[in-house]
Amino acid sequence: MMSCVMELRHLRYYVAVAEALSFSKAAPRLRVAQPALSRQIQDLEDEIGVDLFTRSTRGVTLTAEGKLFLDEARELLRRADEAVEKTRALARGEFGELQIGYSPSPTVEFLPAALGEFQKAVPRVLVRLYDLAGNELADGIRNGTLELAVMQRPMGPNGAGLTFESLHSYSICVAVPPKHPFASLRAVSIAKLAAEKLVVFRRREYTDYHALLDRVFQGVRQRPPIAVECDGVSSLTTEIAAGRGVAIVSRVFSNTFGTRLKLRPLTPAPAAQEVGIVRSLKGDVTPAGEKFCAQLRSAASRLAK
Amino acid sequence: MMSCVMELRHLRYYVAVAEALSFSKAAPRLRVAQPALSRQIQDLEDEIGVDLFTRSTRGVTLTAEGKLFLDEARELLRRADEAVEKTRALARGEFGELQIGYSPSPTVEFLPAALGEFQKAVPRVLVRLYDLAGNELADGIRNGTLELAVMQRPMGPNGAGLTFESLHSYSICVAVPPKHPFASLRAVSIAKLAAEKLVVFRRREYTDYHALLDRVFQGVRQRPPIAVECDGVSSLTTEIAAGRGVAIVSRVFSNTFGTRLKLRPLTPAPAAQEVGIVRSLKGDVTPAGEKFCAQLRSAASRLAK
DNA sequence: GCTCATCATGCCGGAAAGGCATGGCGGTGC
């Protein structure tokens, strides 16, 4: 009986014989005796129902069908190796897709570097970055859309079902124009802010920012009045530089402001803004995700220096 | 020892288990006992070095790596089937490429029909047609560039190493304007042509045509003078219709000339122009080529009616 | 806690692949 079905072994043998154009040459390369090879190729030809070789006493030549099948067999073997390699790479975290959420502003000092190094280290991982608001990031992780997020520590109900790993802390400061009286102080007491006007981000888009403000002024009798709400960092910078007021921001903005504004610490110092990795409590992180986290930690630790 | 290498069997088993999400469900479908399946999948996982299933007592689920590998395995099996099928199709003459040379003019009455029917019957065969001069066709077949050619019978040294199979014969006629005295005759004797002027195809491009002329006027004392050489059928038609002379052509042009010219047989009738299939004496014709020849014969035989 | 379903393991039988020896067949060289 020859109810034998085609196996990859047949293809491996076939390619070897077709390349050597000889059974006896191919046999030792395959660590197999020539008669065994002979029979395997016969089985293959029986299975296909087509002669792939024309045998002669001087060796073998490929038939037209044999040439076609050689190409196909090579391709199949290549793809088989590739399939295994891809699967191993996925398990090693060197292949696949990564859905990552982030808040741009607080992560600007280390996320770009981490991402660049990650892509250089494992170029076969496709990283998709999602710039979302804080609660959207948290929801995305909970429902599995996002594997992890790089952002400030989630507060209150927003953090349910999530874990937070702090990578870096930014102290809370007051931003003032260079000629403002505060600029010459080493630190500014929160009480003194009552006499200033505040430039803030819009409450609508920046709820986390306003939560921060609430924490800073917690227990203060009179909060400073709001001079203007801004829709972003650049307009905030302009407003303050123009003297419309001062702003409460984290030290992460020091690079953004450059020499246009001065940052002074507050006394007593409010709780610092923590920035780090948020992931689901239960859902697993893929190996690629773990590698990305490691890269984030590395980039953030260099930042501390 | 588990020196087992991956075989298609592993992939077939894997896909079945992954689709059933159960060893015991998949086993009967594969006509295999469940323990055997179990072990084959274990071997596969060992070979890859990655867990593809997460086992539980209720069944199995795919890991992320398993999902990827399932896609890859399905694709591999599909391509393996395809490879075998393609090879079989090639052997049946239902797949591949066909390099075919032809002379357009003498084959116009059956080649287009044969080609159309062939493409309808075996659409997976890509037919490449080469419109070449007679000697180029013969050379192409001898050096293997062309598998066969559809053309007039090769004459003299041009036919060395080739076989010719006649499909249709066209008698040799004289083409005259409708008002020419010859038009009222039933046949024209070759001797009478001496008083006419000849419109001919250019010797440079139409060596076969001039060989035909030589045969027609073989043994004739005085050949008619050549009035003009034309570069194609349309200019030849125009010249004759304008009264510049008459032409010796095969009856295949009767459709081309329509009512603009009249064709009259010659007496004594010269050897007819045979049109058919030319192939190499030794080189094999592929199955697809044979199929094409059969289609040509079929189309040509209908022509005779 | 018992039962049931599911996957894993041990053991054995058999089919298929592999190895060795040999036969058949052309081509080469003397």
Next chain:
DNA sequence: GCACCGCCATGCCTTTCCGGCATGATGAGC
């Protein structure tokens, strides 16, 4: 033209490994 050599095919035996049966281990459901 004959002997020799190289190559592929075949016969026979051995080995390997896959498959089947029986059974164990484990967790879910009642």
